[in-house]
Amino acid sequence: MSDVCILGPSLGTSQAVWDPQAAELGRHFRVIRFDLPGHGDSEATPVSSMAGLAGRVLALADSLGAERFHYAGISLGGAIGAWLAVHHPDRIESLAMLCSAARFGEPEAWRERAALVRAEGTAPLVAAALGRWFTAEGARTPEARRMAADLAAADPEGYAACCDALAGYDLRADLPRITAPTLIIAGRDDPVTPPAAARELADGIPGAALTEIARAAHLANLERPGPVLAALRGHLPAPDGMTVRRAVLGDEHVDRAIANTTAFTADFQDFITRYAWGEIWTRPGLDRRTRSCITLTALVAGGHLEELAMHVRAALRNGLTPDEIKEVLLQTAVYCGVPAANAAFAVAQRTLGRT
Numbered sequence: 001m002s003d004v005c006i007l008g009p010s011l012g013t014s015q016a017v018w019d020p021q022a023a024e025l026g027r028h029f030r031v032i033r034f035d036l037p038g039h040g041d042s043e044a045t046p047v048s049s050m051a052g053l054a055g056r057v058l059a060l061a062d063s064l065g066a067e068r069f070h071y072a073g074i075s076l077g078g079a080i081g082a083w084l085a086v087h088h089p090d091r092i093e094s095l096a097m098l099c100s101a102a103r104f105g106e107p108e109a110w111r112e113r114a115a116l117v118r119a120e121g122t123a124p125l126v127a128a129a130l131g132r133w134f135t136a137e138g139a140r141t142p143e144a145r146r147m148a149a150d151l152a153a154a155d156p157e158g159y160a161a162c163c164d165a166l167a168g169y170d171l172r173a174d175l176p177r178i179t180a181p182t183l184i185i186a187g188r189d190d191p192v193t194p195p196a197a198a199r200e201l202a203d204g205i206p207g208a209a210l211t212e213i214a215r216a217a218h219l220a221n222l223e224r225p226g227p228v229l230a231a232l233r234g235h236l237p238a239p240d241g242m243t244v245r246r247a248v249l250g251d252e253h254v255d256r257a258i259a260n261t262t263a264f265t266a267d268f269q270d271f272i273t274r275y276a277w278g279e280i281w282t283r284p285g286l287d288r289r290t291r292s293c294i295t296l297t298a299l300v301a302g303g304h305l306e307e308l309a310m311h312v313r314a315a316l317r318n319g320l321t322p323d324e325i326k327e328v329l330l331q332t333a334v335y336c337g338v339p340a341a342n343a344a345f346a347v348a349q350r351t352l353g354r355t
């Protein structure tokens with residue numbers, strides 16, 4: 001089973017804040033997102049301490065059977081992760097804190113915000129929040145409109161309780177206790193948790209890495225999805241070749257290949273696992289469906305019919321339908337020649353007939 005990676009949102013947003021990264025991370029991890037109490041789809045039961053918010057994450061991990069998990073969180077979501085890394089180091093495999101801090105300004109400001117929201121709801125916060133969350137350019141995007149809608153829809157008591165949790169949060173003295181491999185990401189134009197707050201985290205957490213994202217405010221992962229995803233990918237463990245080989249070719253095939261390995265072929269088996277599967281099939285730049293289309297075409301071009309049968313099965317596993325495989329082979333008839341495609345159709349037909 002894949003490693004679990006839990007993604008925590010920021011105050012006033014919902015789990016949709018992770019939309020730009022979740023699917024890509026989901027290719028290698030079992031990605032689980034959650035909503036803060038009273039936000040998004042979550043029940044409105046208010047939780048007013050960081051320990052309480054962190055307890056919900058642990059309960060979620062328990063429900064998934066995840067003894068240990070990777071955790072990445074934005075702002076308040078990041079603070080929940082840091083709190084867990086301090087108080088439950090045995091549960092946190094790795095930690096990423098995006099646009100977050102060891103302390104979020106003066107507690108009094110959070111108590112005032114909580115009181116305002118309890119009296120008038122979250123609507124009065126929306127305009128100012130967009131100015132903190134996005135650069136002027138970013139505030140005009142559909143993502144900004146989506147986040148504004150999430151904030152306006154948040155339950156006032158749930159939101160206010162999160163403000164109380166922020167008022168009581170100060171992890172500065174505890175940062176050296178964090179042992180999980182940690183990545184800190186800062187938006188260079190973030191007025192809420194500016195790069196200085198990120199440096200305080202990175203200086204305090206042993207071995208932490210720090211990445212600053214240019215042209216991004218507080219919701220840096222929405223404004224600059226690519227650089228944030230790249231930073232997260234560099235931080236999270238890459239899947240090893242054997243894991244990908246098994247995912248694409250299936251356990252039965254790989255177990256047979258391993259069982260048939262001899263002293264003569266062992267180095268070659270090791271080479272393809274590390275090189276083809278560990279170096280190329282794991283690359284993020286193309287999805288596995290596309291890689292299957294390319295591989296089928298290359299095998300037809302080279303006349304590698306035995307390998308083609310294996311990759312027809314792999315293509316199905318990677319999500320291609322028989323009709324799509326047919327389309328790939330039709331296209332090879334144009335570029336590789338009709339006789340090559342003819343032989344490939346015969347192999348594919350036999351293979352598909354057996355699956």
Ligand SMILES: O=C(O)CC1=CCC(=O)O1
Pocket residue numbers: 009010011012074075076077104129132133166192218
């Ligand atoms: O509310 C804001 O604008 C920024 C913020 C602080 C903590 C959090 O999660 O978001």
